[in-house]
Amino acid sequence: xxxxxxxxxxxxxxxxxxxxxxxxxxxxxxxxxxxxxxxxxxxxxxxxxxxxxxxxxxxxxxxxxxxxxxxxxxxxxxxxxxxxxxxxxxxxxxxxxxxxxxxxxxxxxxxxxxxxxxxxxxxxxxxxxxxxxxxxxxxxxxxxxxxxxxxxxxxxxxxxxxxxxxxxxxxxxxxxxxxxxxxxxxxxxxxxxxxxxxxxxxxxxxxxxxxxxxxxxxxxxxxxxxxxxxxxxxxxxxxxxxxxxxxxxxxxxxxxxxxxxxxxxxxxxxxxxxxxxxxxxxxxxxxxxxxxxxxxxxxxxxxxxxxxxxxxxxxxxxxxxx
Numbered sequence: 001x002x003x004x005x006x007x008x009x010x011x012x013x014x015x016x017x018x019x020x021x022x023x024x025x026x027x028x029x030x031x032x033x034x035x036x037x038x039x040x041x042x043x044x045x046x047x048x049x050x051x052x053x054x055x056x057x058x059x060x061x062x063x064x065x066x067x068x069x070x071x072x073x074x075x076x077x078x079x080x081x082x083x084x085x086x087x088x089x090x091x092x093x094x095x096x097x098x099x100x101x102x103x104x105x106x107x108x109x110x111x112x113x114x115x116x117x118x119x120x121x122x123x124x125x126x127x128x129x130x131x132x133x134x135x136x137x138x139x140x141x142x143x144x145x146x147x148x149x150x151x152x153x154x155x156x157x158x159x160x161x162x163x164x165x166x167x168x169x170x171x172x173x174x175x176x177x178x179x180x181x182x183x184x185x186x187x188x189x190x191x192x193x194x195x196x197x198x199x200x201x202x203x204x205x206x207x208x209x210x211x212x213x214x215x216x217x218x219x220x221x222x223x224x225x226x227x228x229x230x231x232x233x234x235x236x237x238x239x240x241x242x243x244x245x246x247x248x249x250x251x252x253x254x255x256x257x258x259x260x261x262x263x264x265x266x267x268x269x270x271x272x273x274x275x276x277x278x279x280x281x282x283x284x285x286x287x288x289x290x291x292x293x294x295x296x297x298x299x300x301x302x303x304x305x306x307x308x309x310x311x312x313x314x315x316x317x318x319x320x321x322x
Contacts, residue, residue, distance in 0.1 A: 038145075042078070042142070049165075088206075089203035098201060128165050135161040136157045136160075136161035143157065150204040150207060154311075155196055159188035163181070199311050204312070206249070208313065209313055210248040216241065230319050233297060242287055243261075243303040243316055244286075245305050245314065247305065248280070249276050249278030250279065259306075261301065261303055262301065262304065263297065263301050303316040
């Protein structure tokens with residue numbers, strides 16, 4: 001067998017899967033995933049996960065291999081399906097970008113069969129971690145599509161993703177189902193508490209800023225031209241500023257948000273909005289005007305678009321110079 005043919009047998013399917021994944025990302029780059037697809041993927045994934053944890057030792061090797069490969073394929077498809085929503089909801093140079101990078105790394109792991117076989121198959125705990133993250137990431141997007149607020153969806157997704165590994169916990173403990181359910185339920189509460197405290201590290205998918213502009217505080221919102229990032233102190237005091245944002249959310253979702261004005265990382269003003277109403281193609285428009293600035297306004301300013309729970313949706317920035 002030639003070297004090229006051996007390489008093709010080992011890596012060919014993986015690179016074909018990678019090409020298909022890139023095409024999927026291109027198609028869904030600007031859209032929200034369909035909740036029915038996510039729920040369908042989750043149900044099939046959990047059923048296969050539960051099945052393989054119960055029959056792995058007794059089943060024929062070909063059966064377990066086929067189920068393992070199907071689970072790997074579901075990981076790949078599910079994470080690719082929700083990745084665009086997290087990418088749109090993330091903010092460059094913020095901590096929530098790390099979660100997007102983790103998902104991208106897991107997609108690559110599920111794409112390349114030799115890597116997956118070498119890293120995941122010998123380590124059952126890593127397979128469980130991959131399963132929990134996939135369930136969490138998918139539910140955290142699916143629940144807001146059903147009208148659940150992102151923060152509540154975050155907590156429910158963390159709890160449910162841990163409870164979902166009950167079949168694996170029962171097998172590891174060699175105990176009853178009741179004991180396994182109790183253990184994962186308690187673990188789910190702990191996971192929800194941890195995620196609730198660290199929610200700033202998770203993009204508030206499927207919310208994202210569809211448009212953001214910084215404008216002089218004169219005229220009407222629709223008639224103003226965007227400003228340069230460097231603003232002179234005299235111009236700032238003369239005109240004031242307006243931060244304009246259009247926030248996209250799925251239909252049926254109502255989410256309170258705020259504009260947080262910061263100077264060199266220090267909060268200077270918070271403007272709250274009762275609720276962003278989802279379903280508008282162009283996004284729900286919000287704007288905050290600021291005319292009162294400190295005695296020395298020079299420095300780097302940001303206007304963070306936040307959920308009331310502290311998740312960062314987007315950011316505007318500008319610098320004030322003398």
